[in-house]
Amino acid sequence: MITHKLPPNFRDLGGHPTANGTAVTPGRIFRSSQLSGMPEGMVRGLEELGIRFIYDFRTAAEREQYPDVPMPGVQNVWLDVLSNDPGSLAAMMQQLLQEPRKLSQDLTPEKVEALYGTVYENLVSLPGACKAYGAFFSSLLQDSGTPRVFHCTAGKDRTGWAAAMLLLLLGVSHEDVLADYLASNEQLLQGYSSTIEAFVAAGGDRAVVESLIRAHPEYLEAGLASLMRTYESISNYFSRGLGISLEEQSTLILAYTS
Structure with missing residues (x-):
């Protein structure tokens, strides 16, 4: 039983039923927002x-500005998913939130969603993303009984894609x-509530900032449509x-379902 508070947008991928009558094994793989600035209690929760x-x-820029809190005995593995696109909206989110007026002048909710x-x-499609995700899933083949967590900044886009791909494979x-x-939306809107209010107070558009923070089904569907156009199946995406x-895909399925 966990007695300490866990980081925002943190959850276990375990428990989901699968098509073959098993379920994703709980307590093995967790997703989260960034692990920077964690108070002692959150560190204890992860422990x-x-x-x-x-x-x-x-x-690299995100990690430098908001480094993860080091934890004794825990290996931090850096896999830069957006190495080919460091100016991506997903990678620049925290910086953009610091420029309320400019962001609200430059973007509308519709533009945010298109981006x-x-x-x-x-x-x-990006080579750096394929390399990073490939390394991530390959790593899951090693010591599969060891609990691990993966994250980006808000834990909804780069993290959300990795979680979706793993669950679909399983x-x-x-x-x-x-x-x-x-499920990220409720946690993120709550976790970023003070940031949203400060953004609006500084002259920013609430609809724009909420569009920036929220996960929309259309985003995931856009990725899946791209995957199917290129690879035709989840299995081909993993292999090719x-x-x-x-x-290795079969090994992952056996290792993370029960």
């Missing part, structure tokens, strides 16, 4: 879960995958795009 690997999908659709298409339904993806062979 209680037995976390031994932290995968950081952020850019995020491109972000998700890039998560499928046989979780599209409906449940989408529900897990959208990420370098995870069919045998």
Whole structure:
């Protein structure tokens, strides 16, 4: 039983039922927002879960500005998903939130949504993204019983894509995958509430900042549509795009379902 508060947008991917009658094994893989500035209690919460690997999908600039809190005995693995696109909306979110008036003049909610659709298409197509996700899923094959967490900044886009791909590979339904993806919204709007109010107070547009922070089903669907155009199936995406062979895919399924 966890007795300490956990980071924002943190949750276990375990428990989802799969098509073959099993379920994703709980207590193995967790998703989160960035682990910077964590108070002692949150660190204790991660320690209680037995976390031994932290995968950081952020850019170098994000990591430098908001470094993860170091944890004894925990290996921090840097996998820069947007190395080919460091100016991406997903990578620049925190910086953009500091410029309320400029952001609200430059963007509308519709423009934000269009830009995020491109972000998700890039998560499928960019070589750096394929390399990073390939390394991530390959790492999951090692010490599969060891609890681990992966994150980006808000834990909704780069992290959301990785979570969705893993769950789909394991046989979780599209409906449940989408529900897990959208579960970020309540936590993020609550976690960023003071940031949103400060943004609006400084002259920013509430609709713009909420569009920037929220996860929308259209974003995930844009990525999936790009995946299907290029690879035709989740399995082909893993094998041809990420370098995870069919045998390794089967190993992942056996390792993370029960």
